[in-house]
Amino acid sequence: MKRIPPARLQETAKALSGDLRLRILETLGDQTMSVTELMAALGAAQPTVSINVQILEQAGLVTTTPGSNREKRCTRTYDSLLLELPRSPGEALHEREEISMPVGLYTDCSVLPPCGLAGKEGLLGCPDDPRSFFLPERSEAELLWFSESGYVEYRFPNPVPPEVELKGLRVSAELCSEAMGFHEDWPSDITLFVNGCRIGTVTPSGDYGEEKGKLTPSWWLYGTQYGNLYEWDIGPDTVRINGEEADGPVLSSLGLHYHKPILIRFEVESDAANRRGLNLFGQGFGNHAQGIKLTFVK
Structure with a gap:
């Protein structure tokens, strides 16, 4: 038994x-x-x-x-x-609850060409046409990209009941900048927002294309191949980006509510020092088999 x-x-x-x-x-x-x-x-x-x-x-x-x-x-x-059925609030939850969101399931966006979407078997819509970002088949995207400034935003559910204390919130994604074709020396400032709060900025050093991504499909022959995996860890007292302490709002500032979605936005701000777009990778492209991962630590 x-x-x-x-x-x-x-x-x-x-x-x-x-x-x-x-x-x-x-x-x-x-x-x-x-x-x-x-x-x-x-x-x-x-x-x-x-x-x-x-x-x-x-x-x-x-x-x-x-x-x-x-x-x-x-x-x-x-x-x-x-x-064994749960007897108290939160007992049925793991110490960590993870939700992985496909990169194509954004609920809002603002993009500039060159831009586009790619699925496992081919391009989705027309390359360099921002209207493609509103097609229904965007949900199948495993890679999206846009140039200069802009954003994509996602809505996540909150699985943690209000009576359970949340000790941390982590967001991770594979990202790089966006250049025509690719450009290894092409930094871009990509900022994470949670519920409208500016959490912190990462700066990939380029748009990586010299080596094939481990998961990138064989039909994708040229251009961006993979990104860097970044993790923003928001705790009760500190914010860490890939383990390094950073300035940013703490957990209590995010306005998390059990009955409201959590808004996750990746943005290249219009006044960023390095305004060179982004590539966002899903579990079928790049080097890391994940979409946008949101982890709740209780």
Whole structure:
């Protein structure tokens, strides 16, 4: 029997919510099977079985070991689960709650050409046409860019109930400046705003294109390839940017409210000393497999 604490309830419930995943657990029973054997037993394709096995493994309901020819052997971990329901506010939350936002799901923007959007398989809309930033398919973007000054803004939900003390808020994203093609020596001042509060500025040294991004699709042959990963950490008393203390508003100044969205804006200000646009990378471009990550520390 496995005890599931309140902080693991959602993860476990999601793993058990799929019909195929329940069938995998049922098929495994008290035996170990390979992914190929599961495919044959369930009549499902290999990628589908592998993805669902991975979800069960992440929830601790299945364990895998290497078999012959490097194929995974899958074993059901438990026969019974004891679900412990939360008894007090915040007990069902992890110490850290993360929300990852796709870069194309901005709710407001102001951009200047050259600008554009790219998805996993190709460009979205017309390059260098700001109207493309308002197309519905912008939600599929894995890379966006604009020149000179401008911004993109996102709305995040607040998962932390008002009776739970929030100890920190962290924002991270992969960013670089924007030049025609690319330019390694092309600094741009990119500022993070949270709920309208100016948190702090980072200055990527260029628009990086000499080396291929680790995640950048093969069809993207020329131009910007990757950025730098930046993290703004807003605490009760200090603000840190990539671990270095910086001047900025503290947590209590942000006006966070359980029933209101949290506005996250990346902006190159019109009066910035280095006003050279930005590239913002999603989980399918650049060097870091993430979108815009907002972390709540309780």
